[in-house]
Structures are given as C-alpha cells and as structure tokens.
Amino acid sequence: MERYKRFLEKLHEHVQRDWDRLMPVIGEEGAGKSTLILQSIWLYEQIRGNDPTPESVLDYIVFDDRDAFKQKLLTADAGDPIGVMDAAHILYNKDVMMPDQKDVEKSLLDIRTENYVIFLGYQDWGDIPDQLRKRRAKNVIQVPSRGTIKGYNRRQLDEKYHKLDDMQWPDHALTDTFPSLEGTRLWKRFDEVDKERKRRRLQQDDDSDAELTPQDVVGKIVVEDALEEYVEVNEFQKRAYYSKSLLRYDYPDLSDQQADQVRSALTREADPETLADLDGTDTPPPTGEGKS
Numbered sequence: 001m002e003r004y005k006r007f008l009e010k011l012h013e014h015v016q017r018d019w020d021r022l023m024p025v026i027g028e029e030g031a032g033k034s035t036l037i038l039q040s041i042w043l044y045e046q047i048r049g050n051d052p053t054p055e056s057v058l059d060y061i062v063f064d065d066r067d068a069f070k071q072k073l074l075t076a077d078a079g080d081p082i083g084v085m086d087a088a089h090i091l092y093n094k095d096v097m098m099p100d101q102k103d104v105e106k107s108l109l110d111i112r113t114e115n116y117v118i119f120l121g122y123q124d125w126g127d128i129p130d131q132l133r134k135r136r137a138k139n140v141i142q143v144p145s146r147g148t149i150k151g152y153n154r155r156q157l158d159e160k161y162h163k164l165d166d167m168q169w170p171d172h173a174l175t176d177t178f179p180s181l182e183g184t185r186l187w188k189r190f191d192e193v194d195k196e197r198k199r200r201r202l203q204q205d206d207d208s209d210a211e212l213t214p215q216d217v218v219g220k221i222v223v224e225d226a227l228e229e230y231v232e233v234n235e236f237q238k239r240a241y242y243s244k245s246l247l248r249y250d251y252p253d254l255s256d257q258q259a260d261q262v263r264s265a266l267t268r269e270a271d272p273e274t275l276a277d278l279d280g281t282d283t284p285p286p287t288g289e290g291k292s
Helices: 004-015 033-048 054-058 066-075 099-109 130-136 153-165 187-210 213-223 244-250 256-269
Strands: 021-026 083-084 117-122 139-142 149-151 174-177 231-234 239-241
Touching: 004 033, 004 117, 004 174, 021 033, 021 213, 033 083, 033 117, 033 187, 033 231, 054 083, 054 187, 083 174, 130 153, 130 174, 139 153, 149 153, 213 256, 239 256, 244 256
Parallel strands: 021 117, 021 139, 083 117
Antiparallel strands: 139 149, 149 174, 231 239
C-alpha cells in the first residue's frame, strides 16, 4: 500500500488548507471495500500523528443510517476521517430524493472547512449521487478485485462522467494492492459490530412486519386527519417536509426504510408545503364565510 499511503499523505496536506475530500470507494459485494476503508482510516490516523486502535477506527465508521451520518458530521472533530460502509442507504442517485437525503447533500456543501476526509462505500458508479459524480468527489477509489486498487482524479472522473458509460473506466492515476485484514483484531471487532447491527436490523424488520406496516401507519394518520402533526419546516431553506424523527417517535416499530415509505405515501396524500406556515404569518386558510 505504499503508493496509496503516499496519496493519503498528500491528501492530508491538501485538506489542511480549509478543504475536505469526499471519496467514493467502489467495488462489488465481497470485493474488499470494507477492508480498504478500515485500512484507509487506520493509515490516515497514523499520518495525522495519532496511534489508532480497533476501537478508535470503528468510532469513525457509519454503516447505513442517514441520521447517524448526519450526527457524525455534527460531532466529529475538524480533520477527522469518516467511513461509510454502505453509502447507498444514505446518499443514493435517484431522481426523486427524500427531503432528509437532500438535507444531507446540503450539509456536505457546508462542511468544507471542517477538513473531513470521508470514504463512501458503493457497489456501482451509477449508485453515486449526481453532485458527487459530476463535481464534488475529487477522487474515486475502485476495488476491481479483492486486494487491488485503482485510483482516479477529477480530470479522469470528468472524462467518465461526460464520455463513458457506467461500465467503462478511463485510464487510472493510481494502482496498488492492499492486504486482507482476516485474523486481525480490527477485523474481528468490525465483524462483531457488523453482525450485531445486521441482527438488530433484521429483528426490527421482523417486529415491524408482525405488528405494524407502513400502510397501517399511513391509513391511521390519514383517517385521524393528523398529517399536519408530522410536518416540519426548515427555516433556513423555507421548505416543509414530513419528519422521519416524529414518525419514528410515534411509531417506534417502523424501520428506517419503512419510515421513508410512510413519508413518500404521505406526500402523495398531501404536499407538506400546503400544510406548513412557510412565511411565518400563521395566516389561517380562507373559509367559505363571506363568499359572494
């Protein structure tokens, strides 16, 4: 990993000048993305002059939860690395995005001076949001096969974005290899945390299926004429949206994905913009009284 380590050293020098770096790490399932992200954070911590441990490295990891990622952006110290193992659950390339994904993307525009280096794990180039593919990501690391690295700079990413399809890649700027972490304490701790997280998520999904469905929640809210209770307003952007946190507060059995489904269905029932006081006047809607 000597060439890759030199790249991380130069990257560390660059982000000290009030920059950050969002770096997608692309590879199919089982190719070694998680291994590379863990090793990248370990190396980056050493470059920063810190003495990493499995526990300290895992503290920089977010798995697939959008709220956890937003919280990490708020609580991390300037210059910290952040690893997102399954970034498609947090930032995904699709035409109609949930309001909270839009909020995350806007947050990424506001953190440049925090000097974060964020490794985002994706299985495919096409899964990456357009803003990252088009301009925001200055580098992409591809894991074409287990233990191998291909690195691309912004010029090469521009070529891919404008000229090549999802399957084609331009010439790379960096090539290297990386070792397996099997048998190390870092991988053992990561594997334990990852398996426990997956068990909890499966349990939540099973419990939700047994007790409550998104259709049940939407029907209850609509029948009780309670849509307005779940509308929140972003005062800075003057934008209304259905709040996932409020939905999950009242319906804790909903999984993260189910809460997103409920929000989409509620938007189909009524645009949250029509239920919110965006101008702060709190003017009541007109009634039938006084009409000629």
